[in-house]
Amino acid sequence: MIIADEHASTRMRAGDGSDAAGASSRRALAGRRGARRGAMVLLVLAQVFATSACGAGKAMSEEAVEISATVRDANTRLDIEWSLHNRGQRSLLALVAPLKHNESASEQTIYVSRGEDGAVVFALRAFAADGAVATLDRIGAKPLAPGQRLQGKAHVALPLRSFEPYRSAVDIATPATVRVCIGVIDADARFPHSSRQADGGVATYHDPALVKLQRVVCSAPVRIEGRR
Structure with missing residues (x-):
């Protein structure tokens, strides 16, 4: 599965004297990206578990x-x-x-x-x-x-x-x-x-x-x- 990052095209620019603010923004964006990736991983795991559970149920259904x-x-x-x-x-x-x-x-x-x-x-x-x-x-x-x-x-x-x-x-x-x-x-x-x-x-x-x-x-x- 390929998970597209909707923020891949975003570019961060730092103005004069704003390096600290830019770094802070980058960290915040990275945090949001990590949260989204974590949510997607949990969703994928939930789907895999659901598929496995269905398979187990079918295997136990008297053939x-x-x-x-x-x-x-x-x-x-x-x-x-x-x-x-x-x-x-x-x-x-x-x-x-x-x-x-x-x-x-x-x-x-x-x-x-x-x-x-x-x-x-x-x-x-x-x-x-x-x-x-x-x-x-x-x-x-x-x-x-x-x-x-x-x-x-x-x-x-x-x-x-x-x-x-x-x-x-x-x-x-x-x-x-x-x-x-x-x-x-x-x-x-x-x-x-x-x-x-x-x-x-x-x-x-x-x-x-x-x-x-x-x-x-x-x-x-x-x-x-x-x-x-």
Whole structure:
């Protein structure tokens, strides 16, 4: 950045017997110039800081991953459809496939729990056990390249009961609205896995290491269509 000095063309002249006054004027002008330069430096620093802050905010914005979902009441169950879109620049893995211990697909394909705010949440993400467990539950992660969209369906029986790794099921009253949340991790993240698939997906474990790596993206509240 070039900062123009608006007084660059000013010339100081000293008359007969006015050297002291001229010197004083020059010092005053130099002081004003210094003050202006100082103000401009502070302004530049403020702009740099603001730009850095915006960049940090964008870096923490879930990598521009967007999720949308619909939930329909089908009398004996809720039918859930979700879509996950990677609008960012990083390749990701989406934790969207609950697995049995032998890595076959789980009979229930989405987790059901209550969020910290008490809302009912249908989630595809990593969970951590509260204490030591004999066997780690598993989940599959699917590749999600920049610009790519993943879509899926799930069904949850009514009346609702919670379904989470390492926790006993409890009854949950069916609300009018729910949230759908999905966990993603960087494709090059280092985490424990039990196998890799040909499509770039992996089978991994519900454990604290994976929980720390994941970023959970949630939909806005979704109204249950057809709910009486």
